[in-house]
Amino acid sequence: MEIGAGSSGCVLANRLSKNSKVLLLEAGDDPLAIQSIPAGALFMINMPEWDWSYQTVPQSTAGFGMQDRKINWPRGKSVGGSSNLNYMFYLRGNRLDYDLWGNITKDDTWTFENVLPSFKKSIVYNGRFVENSKEINTTYLVYGSAPRRREHYGESTYGNMYVESRPYAPLRDEFIDGGKELGYDEIDANADQRTGFGDIEANIRNGARWGSYSAFIQPILDRTNLKIAKFSHVTKIKIDKNGRAVGVHYIQHGVAKFASAKREIILSAGAVDSPKLLMLSGIGPKDHLESLGVKVESEHVGKHLQDHTAVFLMPNTIDQPKSLYPFRDFTIDQLWNFMINGKGVFTNPSAAGAQAFFSSSLVNQTGVDWPDLQLYMFGSGHHETVVEDFARIQGFNATVLDQILSPVVGRDGFYIVVTLVRPHGRGEILIRDRNPFSHPLINPRYLEHPKDMKILIEGMKLAVKLVETTPFQKLGARHHKVPFKQCDHHEWKSDGYWECFIRHFAFSLYHPTSTCSMGKVVDSRLRVIGVNGLRVADASIMPIIVNANTNTPTVMIAEKAADFIREYWTAQYQVSEKELFYTKKNEEHCFYTSRQNFKILQILMLHAYIDDT
Ligand SMILES: Cc1cc2nc3c(=O)[nH]c(=O)nc-3n(C[C@H](O)[C@H](O)[C@H](O)COP(=O)(O)OP(=O)(O)OC[C@H]3O[C@@H](n4cnc5c(N)ncnc54)[C@H](O)[C@@H]3O)c2cc1C
Structure with a gap:
């Protein structure tokens, strides 16, 4: 039995239902078709049907420009989970991230060498390989990206998750060429992550979103041994008197139900809801759960919370119409281009297409190049509703943000997203009360640790240098000094200004x-310590956050978990390989059928659009 059909839950359902009966309980519905259009995802954020719309508690050292100092935490709520809302960046992280996991868990399963096969297993990589010199000559020039070596990606005969270069990524070439001018290498960050610049590949297929639903669920919808119970909000895991997880209570369409598990329960409700559900079930810190009754004391549930904090270098303008400007660029022709060719502005939800990794001075002191900063090019201009849009998505206080952006509204431009990818600060998640529908208390304690601020300031300075390089200057790029009353008592671009x-x-x-950190809440086979028959397999089990976007590592975790579970139960029951009834042919058939449905839907949407105009 699985709880949560997100990025990881879908992988597990696919792998385990090859030869077992699986019940997959998901609080949300199937994804909306519009989610397949990458640019459509932005409209889903903060829509309660598709997004849990969490927020942090007011932050004491961050969020000064947000409403009530709270920071938005969108989380996907549908089959596919957050992979239906995310920006689809495909990045694995650094070799040293995983070697550290191996060290912490004292289990070599988690070292880079041993997680690499699980990364390769999930994907179908439509990349540009070195040996294919013809392809390099054309694609290399078009996308300005380093060619890939096959050994890092594999042949992908088992994979379902498509990885492709983004067909549309405004200012990608300027960003990478600017980096080269500053003396940095161009790298393939998935093969050999270190300081350097490169493009960002994404989970897309022919321009359409290819999240966990499309990759792992759609192809197997006809498996009779997989039951997906949508709209099923799990409220509690039942632990019997012998300390075994035996079933779950859930509410579906307002009706309270119970399902019992024959073999085991796998919790993949994500980094917010997995600890929340453990705590609601009486598994967690004693002091916090006193009023609920503690079944299993587990001090670390909800603790050690880590996240990547980011900040925009803004406002920046260019003099040429080369950025994404929605009111100009979202046209019928572009929609057609997406539907027929899988190309154009609709293929990219965030106008992001290039990124760079850097090691700050703090890391450089150690002599090891293990980047703690990541910069993205977000090639979006300043359309007329930019302030309201950012306020809705990011939770900015519109009045505060307006000071920064209103002077450049109506102009082409870009943002450089400066991200702290190896944070020193740690936060926690607590339950608000015993009501399973109450949002938990999320406290990431952003920017409380002085080192985190120091690293981000270095990142901002680097971003400014990039704007000054020749490729950007050729477009008339400018980072503007604008009146900002909250920080104007500091000299513009001084450390004090950046901190503010x-x-x-x-x-x-x-x-x-x-x-639900590995080594603390779960063991290295992802079994909850102190409970039998219960595992956690999602982003919550990372002992230390990886220094890259977290979807791909989460999918890898699910592949590992499926292997552990299959190994264990195969040994118990001698499950025969002959039981496998799933075939690649079947999967391909499903792909084409669903693809046809998608095309029909696209045509209907187009008609609706034309009618409207
Ligand atoms: C807007 C956004 C942009 C992002 N961009 C990127 C990116 O470009 N690249 C990248 O690598 N990562 C990105 N991420 C992060 C990445 O998507 C997540 O790390 C990843 O999806 C986490 O997967 P998960 O399986 O742990 O949780 P989720 O995918 O969130 O899945 C949890 C599932 O459990 C369900 N659930 C929760 N509680 C219950 C309950 N009580 N009962 C039943 N079901 C329940 C939820 O509805 C959900 O479907 C982004 C995330 C967001 C939100």
């Missing part, structure tokens, strides 16, 4: 992890 700016505008890059 960052404390106002830092936001979450939506990568919470480590709230």
Whole structure:
């Protein structure tokens, strides 16, 4: 039995239902078709049907430019989970991240060498390989990205998750060329992550979103042994008197139900809801759960919360119409281009297409290049509703943000997203009360640790240098000094100014992890310590956050978990390989059928649009 059909839950359902009966309980519905259009995802954020719309508690050292000092935490609520809302960046993280996991858990399963096969297993990589020299000559020039070596990606005969270069990524070439001018290498960050610049590949197929639903659930919808119970909000895991997880209580369409598990329960409700559900079930810190009754004392549940904090270098303008300007660029022609060719502005939800990793001076002191800063190019201009849009998505206080953006509204431009990818600060998640529908108390304690601020300030300075490089200057790029009353008592671009700016505008890059940390809440086989028959497999089990976007590592965790579970139960029951009834042919058939449905839907949407205009 699985709880949560998100990025990881879908992988597990696919792998386990090859030869077992699986009940997958998901609080949300199937994803909306509009989610397949990458640019459509932005409209889903903060819609309660598709997003849990969490917020942090007011932050004492961050969020000064947010409403009530709270920072938005969107989380997907549908089959596919947050992979239906996310920006689809495909990044694995650094070799040293995983070697550290191996060290912490004292289990080599988690070292980079041993997680690499699980990364390769999930994907179908439509990349540009070195040996294919013809392809390099064309694609290399078009996308300005380093060619890939096959050994890092594999042949992907087992994979379902498509990874492709983004067909549309405004200012990608300027960003990478600017980095080269500053003396940095161009790198393939998935093969050999270190300081350097490169493009960002994404979970897309022919331009359409290819999240966990499309990759792992859609192809197997006809498996009779997989039951997906949508609209099923799990409220509690039942632990019997022998300390075994035996079933779950859930509410579906207002009706309270119970399902019992024959073999085991796998919790994949994500870094917010997995610890919350453990606590609601009486598994967690004793002091916190006293009023609920503690079944299993587990001090670390909800603790060690880590996230990537990000801040925009803004406002920046260019003199040429080369950025995404929604009111100009979202046209019927572009919609057609997306539907027919899988290309154009609709293929990218965030106008992001290039990124760079850097090691701050704090890391450089150690002599090891293990980046703690990541910069993205977000090639979006300043359309007329930019302030309201950012206020809705990021939770900015519109009045505060207006000071920064109103002087440049109506102009092409870009943002450089400066991200802290190896945070020193740690937060926690607590339950608000015993009501399973109450949002938990999320306290990431952003920017409380002085080192985190120091690293971000270095990142801002680097971003300014990039704007000054020739490729950007050729477009007339300018980072503007605008009146900003909250920070104007500091000299513009001084450390004090940046600190003030960052404390106002830092936001979450939506990568919470480590709230059911491996080695503390679960063991290295992901079994909850102190309970039988219960595992956690999602972003919450990372012992330390990886220094890259978290979807791909979460999918890898699910692949590992499926292997552990299959190994264990195969040994118990001698499950025969002959039981496998799933075939690749079947999967391909499902793909084409669903693809046809998607095309029909696209045509209907187009008609609706034309009618409207
Ligand atoms: C806006 C956004 C942009 C992002 N961009 C990127 C990116 O570009 N690249 C990247 O690598 N990562 C990105 N991420 C992060 C990445 O998507 C997440 O790390 C990843 O999806 C986490 O997967 P998960 O399986 O742990 O949780 P989720 O995918 O969130 O899945 C949890 C599932 O459990 C369900 N659930 C929760 N509680 C219950 C309950 N009580 N009962 C039943 N079901 C329940 C939820 O509805 C959900 O479907 C982004 C995230 C967001 C929100």
